[in-house]
Amino acid sequence: xNIQRLTSLRDFYKKQLLEDTIPFWxxxxxDWEYGGYLLMRxxxxxxxxxxxxxxxxxRAAWTLSTLVNTFGKNEMWLNxxxxxxxxxxxxxFDTDGQMFFHVTRQGEGIRKRRYYFSETFAVIAHAAYxxxxxxxxxxxxxxxxxxxxxQYATNPTLLPAKFTNTRPTRAIGVPMIMMxxxxxxxxxxGDERCDVWIETWIxxxxxxxxxxxxxxxxxxxxxxxxxxxxIDGRTLNPGHAIxxxxxxxxxxxxxxxxxxxxxxxxxxxxxxWERGWDKEHGGILYFRDVYDKPVQEYWQDMKxxxxxxxxxxxxxxxxxxxxxxxxxxxxxxxxNYAYQHFHDPINGEWFGYLxxxxxxxxxxxxxLFKGPFHLPRQEWYCYKILNDxxxxxxxxxxxxx
Numbered sequence: 377x378n379i380q381r382l383t384s385l386r387d388f389y390k391k392q393l394l395e396d397t398i399p400f401w402x403x404x405x406x407d408w409e410y411g412g413y414l415l416m417r418x419x420x421x422x423x424x425x426x427x428x429x430x431x432x433x434x435r436a437a438w439t440l441s442t443l444v445n446t447f448g449k450n451e452m453w454l455n456x457x458x459x460x461x462x463x464x465x466x467x468x469f470d471t472d473g474q475m476f477f478h479v480t481r482q483g484e485g486i487r488k489r490r491y492y493f494s495e496t497f498a499v500i501a502h503a504a505y506x507x508x509x510x511x512x513x514x515x516x517x518x519x520x521x522x523x524x525x526x527q528y529a530t531n532p533t534l535l536p537a538k539f540t541n542t543r544p545t546r547a548i549g550v551p552m553i554m555m556x557x558x559x560x561x562x563x564x565x566g567d568e569r570c571d572v573w574i575e576t577w578i579x580x581x582x583x584x585x586x587x588x589x590x591x592x593x594x595x596x597x598x599x600x601x602x603x604x605x606x607i608d609g610r611t612l613n614p615g616h617a618i619x620x621x622x623x624x625x626x627x628x629x630x631x632x633x634x635x636x637x638x639x640x641x642x643x644x645x646x647x648x649w650e651r652g653w654d655k656e657h658g659g660i661l662y663f664r665d666v667y668d669k670p671v672q673e674y675w676q677d678m679k680x681x682x683x684x685x686x687x688x689x690x691x692x693x694x695x696x697x698x699x700x701x702x703x704x705x706x707x708x709x710x711x712n713y714a715y716q717h718f719h720d721p722i723n724g725e726w727f728g729y730l731x732x733x734x735x736x737x738x739x740x741x742x743x744l745f746k747g748p749f750h751l752p753r754q755e756w757y758c759y760k761i762l763n764d765x766x767x768x769x770x771x772x773x774x775x776x777x
Contacts, residue, residue: 389762430468436749499561555573622686623641
């Protein structure tokens with residue numbers, strides 16, 4: 377990629393974010409009557425359900441706050457973010473302190489999950505909003521919730537167990553989500569606990585989940601890191617592992633291009649691109665078996681939106697940090713596939729679900745699992761890293777001149 381191409385990409389991601397993706401969601405999704413956001417929407421933006429997924433309420437508040445922190449004060453963004461923060465605090469915590477996963481429009485609890493992702497997204501929402509607004513109570517809430525997440529992460533018995541003790545496992549999802557939560561907290565309002573814990577979670581991922589001998593990143597393993605020879609234990613999620621790869625590359629960038637973390641992040645990307653990229657139709661396959669055996673889930677060969685967002689970030693970040701043209705080629709491949717197949721040029725935003733051949737599986741753009749997060753985060757983050765890179769290039773050119 378030359379400077380002209382990188383500049384074009386930077387401008388593209390900014391334009392898509394501010395003129396296509398965000399306008400699909402806001403301001404119409406802000407629920408001024410009951411608080412929070414109405415995010416379950418069809419292709420044209422019409423509402424298909426007025427229930428609220430708590431983790432996506434947090435994600436939406438983070439998105440709006442991050443827009444303010446990046447592009448400057450905008451009353452709709454800032455007031456919209458506060459509307460989400462207030463809804464989370466007023467309605468989304470059960471009497472035992474754990475957050476709900478799914479609530480009614482008015483905020484009545486419907487169900488909780490056995491994991492604490494609602495809490496992790498509430499952490500980054502409060503932290504980003506605290507930076508955007510200067511609200512110290514939001515900063516205090518972010519740090520308090522982060523402490524709660526640390527308790528859940530280090531003492532799994534605090535939440536109901538999903539499985540018996542017959543076949544104990546460890547999953548990559550915990551160190552991944554906690555690492556990124558800590559990164560967001562550190563880089564918005566700061567917290568002295570973050571650096572040590574981020575290092576701990578990176579070491580856990582490297583020690584237990586990255587398998588150099590078979591070139592893959594596992595989703596779950598036995599407690600000692602060995603592969604569990606059963607269907608669940610063998611199932612890989614390439615897009616999820618690639619998301620973890622760019623979290624580690626982001627940490628490498630934060631640490632002045634730490635060479636070990638660059639190597640680790642690129643290795644994870646390499647392994648899972650090889651296993652996840654669909655050589656016949658293009659795009660990232662949802663599930664694979666570590667030994668190429670049949671996968672249990674029937675949606676295993678579908679194309680979901682979010683793995684493509686994560687792979688667009690990972691390949692671009694890997695290229696900017698290494699200069700390896702392989703990553704430039706991969707980035708172009710996944711970028712072209714995603715914007716040609718997922719993007720809706722009529723109504724904006726992306727469809728969420730495609731069949732393996734790239735045909736549309738359904739038209740929803742928002743539900744309990746999809747909302748204004750993965751796509752706007754991708755476009756925002758790619759804009760940011762490209763802008764930073766180009767600014768450094770311009771300064772270097774000016775010095776050379």
